[in-house]
Amino acid sequence: MKKNLHYAFVGINGAGKTTLTKLLTGMYDNYEGEIRINGRNIRDYELSELKALFAVVYQDFAKYSITIRDNIALGDVNHLDEERIGRAVSLAGLKDTIHMLPQGMDTYLGKIKEGGLDLSGGEWQRLAIARALYNPAEVRILDEPTAALDPLAESNIYEMFGRISRGISTIFITHRLGAAKLADNIIVINDGALAEQGNHEELMKMGGIYAEMFESQRSWYQCEA
Amino acid sequence: MRSINKGNEKDEIRINAYQLFTKLAPSVFGAAPFALIIAALISILQSVFWVLETMAQHKFFDAATSLTTGKIAFRIVIFYLCILALANIGCQVLNGVINYIFNVLIEKITGKLSLNIHQKIARLSPIDFENTKKLDDINKAINGKNNAVLFTLLVASIFTFYIPYFFFMGWYLFSLKPILVQSIILVFIPTAATQLIRSRIFTKMEDKSGPVRRECEYYENCMVSREYFKETRLLGGFYFFKKQFIDTLKLLQNLRFRATMKTNLIELTMRIVTVCGYYGILYMLFEALMNREITVGAFAAVFNSIGSLYGIMEEIICRNLGSMAQNLGTVQNYLKLLEMPEREGVHYDIPKNFDIVLDKVSFSYPGSSKEAIKNVSFTIHHGETLAVVGENGSGKSTMIRLITGLCTPTKGSVSFGGIDTKKLSMKSLFSKTSAVFQKYQRYQMKLCENIGISNVERNIDKDLLDDACIKSGLNQEDSSFTNGYETMLSREFDGVDLSGGQWQRIAIARGFYRDHELIILDEPTAAIDPYEETRIYNKFAEISKDKTAIIVTHRLGSVKLADRIIVMKEGRIAQIGTHEELIQTEGEYSKLYEAQEQWYREVLV
Known part of the structure; x- marks a missing residue:
């Protein structure tokens, strides 16, 4: 994988997409073979170095019952920079939502504090993305980030993604292939192995697993008429 | 869905110890009536033996003095010595027996009170769990349960041991010299006064510390629980939460420290009064002896038992009543839970083919003034497949809660086959419904149990399991299930960890496994790939032909x-x-549809 490119991992459930990211971030180290980052084996990295390289938005990202500001600031706990937080918020499209809250960024979320606010699924998702944006890591990984979103919000996030992923390595894990189209390079994983690789057009021409999946999804949206 | 939890209405009702006891007594007595009666009898016997011991000392000392002057025979002294020894042994044996019985009683009664709590929670309306205040009350009640047990046993032992003991002792002292009875009062007053004040302080503290404790536990979870661990670790958020944890812990300690400090100061003052009382009694005894109103034996025996008199008084008031006073607040919390309003309703057999009618339904979450559902009316016919779509926060999930009867409308009505969901008991309401929600549970149990849990009244049935798995596209012969249906789905218990998609399929299989006339899938397919999703939905349409089905997606x-x-x-x-009708009309549906469809629109190949 090259720097500053936008990658997408696609594949059916259980194909190994999430496992791959766990290997990258050093969560598992009982694998065979070699993973190199900048030519250096990741086993040689300190765990803290490795952690600093990646910002991950997990499928089941954590919804911390703390203030909105702290939720975002967790992305980079050692440096509190209001300006960067503000930028992350507007990039993630949360600015208006937060603006409407009487306590703004200091609003407590969840049910732990009295008066705590519960966000909707989409708002939480954006908050998790804002957290990843605030993280100064070089590689951002988004694991199925739009699963719980409505079509409009999903579409917005894809567009936002196109915007924010410029100039930074991004790995986008998805099985909604519409989103994969945005990627510079799509990696199709099947049965734990790399099955196909290329951009959208190349893969469609290849007529393999990717093309088949894309057709299946597209067929939902074709009018029977 | 969004809800703001205010819930700070002060509805504290202070009830006194007498009321607490009369409310607790029936269920405590019911837990172990026989053992309690035995314990009461032994307690009374024990109090008698304590006084007998003092009296035996009195007789023995007198006899021993008489022996030195040669007035009585040696064997009479030995006789009194034997009586003293018997009284002493009797005290010790009874003490052992009563301790044993109390331990058994505590277990039994705790079991009974736990059952009460669980049954009560099951009868609460599901909407109560949306409210911070109610969650707080439940948490407090569980904390208060053990203290409720100790409280009732303590009250029982006051009546069966302490009061009889002081009564017999007082009677004995009175028989020696009436004025000596005052000594009991001298011992009693200062110690009792301390406790009264202490009780006040700690009840106040418990009310304040409840939310802080919950917060503290939450931060701990952020660091160590399975739900948060992965992300907190990768973010390096450990120190952030550790700080929060320590800060709240300090706050909690501070609250406790201040309360303890206050009571200790009060106690110190009262102790000084107590010591004065002690010398008062001593003086009375000495004077009586000098005036030859009591014998040397009586002086020695009473002098000897002033120690145990104080000991017992301190035991009951400082240790027992004292710690009880601290915990009286928590016992109240236990009763408060039992008195929470319940979701009422009667059992009613819903007909097999029922329509669900929503009539002018509006709904707002407690503590929120905003209506999540506004004046909605429609009918779901039996056997129909209904889809609910809309943006996040448009009220889809709330609507599902209203349709299933999990929540009841604020205005208007929802009825099942003509019966209002408000009037139905939760059991009959849910008997015909199966639902798979966005947030399903991942039980750390075996695969077969994870599916079979939706129908616990029936033993796990292999054919039904197979059927549910086929419908949900779950292949239990897949390599990730190392042991078929017996595979343990938890790393912690030496089993396997599954992908999000597989968990979702298990949740869906769970939904199919349950007997149902109405089935609801509330966005359960988000983590399932499109291939499978299409297949599951087609299958779903096929099997739900004669059942009412609702999908949210x-x-x-x-x-x-x-x-x-x-x-x-x-x-x-x-x-x-x-779909055809909606797609041809310019509106919300076509807007949503286009947004999603555009990503696939591009002309291909």
């Missing part, structure tokens, strides 16, 4: 199979109709 491609589609917007029904 964001993937508009899969709602085509529904007989009718309801489009929600801001708590209202924006559109209703079939």
